[in-house]
Amino acid sequence: MSTVLVTGGTGNTGRPLCALLRTRGARVRAASRHPDDAEAVRFDWHDPATHGAALDGVDAVYLVPPLLNLDPMTLVGPFLDTARRLGVRKVVLLGSLAVLPNAPGVAEMYDAVRRAPEWVVLRPSGFMQNFTGPHPLAARIRERGEIRTASGGGRLGWIDAEDIASVAAVALLDPGIAGEHVLTGPESLGYRDAASTIAKITGRTIRVVDITVEELARTYVDAGMPADYAEALAGMHADIRAGSEDRVTTAVRDITGREPRSFEEFVRSHDTATAAFVKPSRAVT
Numbered sequence: 318m319s320t321v322l323v324t325g326g327t328g329n330t331g332r333p334l335c336a337l338l339r340t341r342g343a344r345v346r347a348a349s350r351h352p353d354d355a356e357a358v359r360f361d362w363h364d365p366a367t368h369g370a371a372l373d374g375v376d377a378v379y380l381v382p383p384l385l386n387l388d389p390m391t392l393v394g395p396f397l398d399t400a401r402r403l404g405v406r407k408v409v410l411l412g413s414l415a416v417l418p419n420a421p422g423v424a425e426m427y428d429a430v431r432r433a434p435e436w437v438v439l440r441p442s443g444f445m446q447n448f449t450g451p452h453p454l455a456a457r458i459r460e461r462g463e464i465r466t467a468s469g470g471g472r473l474g475w476i477d478a479e480d481i482a483s484v485a486a487v488a489l490l491d492p493g494i495a496g497e498h499v500l501t502g503p504e505s506l507g508y509r510d511a512a513s514t515i516a517k518i519t520g521r522t523i524r525v526v527d528i529t530v531e532e533l534a535r536t537y538v539d540a541g542m543p544a545d546y547a548e549a550l551a552g553m554h555a556d557i558r559a560g561s562e563d564r565v566t567t568a569v570r571d572i573t574g575r576e577p578r579s580f581e582e583f584v585r586s587h588d589t590a591t592a593a594f595v596k597p598s599r600a601v602t
């Protein structure tokens with residue numbers, strides 16, 4: 318039986334991944350800064366003292382890099398060294414289809430993962446979860462019924478994070494899965510298409526406003542993102558406008574044996590009386 322460390326074990330992909338791995342009989346260590354059950358382990362990227370204990374006795378690692386960080390190797394490099402020393406065989410990295418501008422450290426991290434005895438790099442397109450939950454895009458939809466974008470009519474192959482988790486589960490447990498995989502949903506959609514789908518299902522009109530890359534970066538900073546990361550993330554929208562993410566792959570079906578969820582199915586599943594897409598009428602305490 319494999320023992321798997323899932324970093325980001327409480328996150329968009331990590332939480333469903335832990336559940337899937339357990340149903341397949343793996344021993345799972347869900348990493349969190351605030352472990353809340355016996356199968357969770359305390360892990361903080363910024364506290365290297367937590368890394369060795371989390372990795373000890375582990376066969377495979379699902380690697381969600383430190384968030385909002387343009388230079389992840391300062392933290393991920395020593396982590397991978399420790400993993401290798403402790404005999405971890407396989408590393409599955411949650412990377413991205415998008416290439417952040419001015420972030421050579423991210424490419425270095427991909428190279429370091431490729432030096433693991435066995436490795437898989439997952440490169441998903443934009444997450445459908447950006448439209449719900451805490452993402453600044455979702456917050457603006459809920460609060461103002463608005464999407465601000467610098468990507469014009471550019472399209473992305475939006476993917477449900479649960480489909481990424483399904484791929485990761487196979488990648489972690491099946492020795493036959495290796496290499497790099499671009500993961501997308503079943504169709505490529507621009508923000509206006511996404512807004513129409515939300516409106517069709519929830520009845521809520523979402524305005525799409527074109528802004529510049531600089532204005533988008535300021536929106537991210539206002540939402541609490543570090544300035545350097547906000548700039549890089551907003552800069553990606555210029556690439557999306559030029560078509561960098563306008564693609565659809567069959568990787569989810571090829572690896573899991575089932576079709577990825579469409580954006581429409583995703584919105585329907587979150588539309589319990591439109592709760593995910595409207596501002597709460599009173600504060601939740």
Ligand SMILES: NC(=O)c1ccc[n+]([C@@H]2O[C@H](COP(=O)([O-])OP(=O)(O)OC[C@H]3O[C@@H](n4cnc5c(N)ncnc54)[C@H](OP(=O)(O)O)[C@@H]3O)[C@@H](O)[C@H]2O)c1
Nearest residue numbers: 325326327328329349350360361362412413441442443444
């Ligand atoms: N969103 C997209 O469209 C998109 C597209 C392509 C790729 N990606 C990539 O996907 C990755 C995950 O993004 P996400 O937004 O879905 O995040 P997420 O996985 O939901 O992130 C939250 C997780 O990170 C953990 N975490 C936060 N700070 C930590 C720290 N200091 N040490 C250890 N763990 C920490 C949290 O654990 P606790 O709070 O429990 O400690 C939680 O499990 C990112 O690398 C992103 O670049 C995202």
